[in-house]
Amino acid sequence: MVKCSICKEKLQELFLEKVKGTIVKKPGESKQYTVCSDCQKKFKTKDELLQNL
Numbered sequence: 001m002v003k004c005s006i007c008k009e010k011l012q013e014l015f016l017e018k019v020k021g022t023i024v025k026k027p028g029e030s031k032q033y034t035v036c037s038d039c040q041k042k043f044k045t046k047d048e049l050l051q052n053l
């Protein structure tokens with residue numbers, strides 16, 4: 001089960017294993033973070049998003 005890296009909510013999985021949300025990376029890190037669509041709306045810029053991971 002995939003969880004949002006910010007709010008820890010479980011992400012809804014759609015067909016073809018697509019997740020409702022997005023995947024972001026911190027600069028210089030190979031680790032991927034999943035972020036739900038709600039948190040994407042909450043944090044308007046990618047920088048804001050990354051700061052809350």
Ligand SMILES: [Zn+2]
Nearest residue numbers: 004007036039
């Ligand atoms: Zn979230």
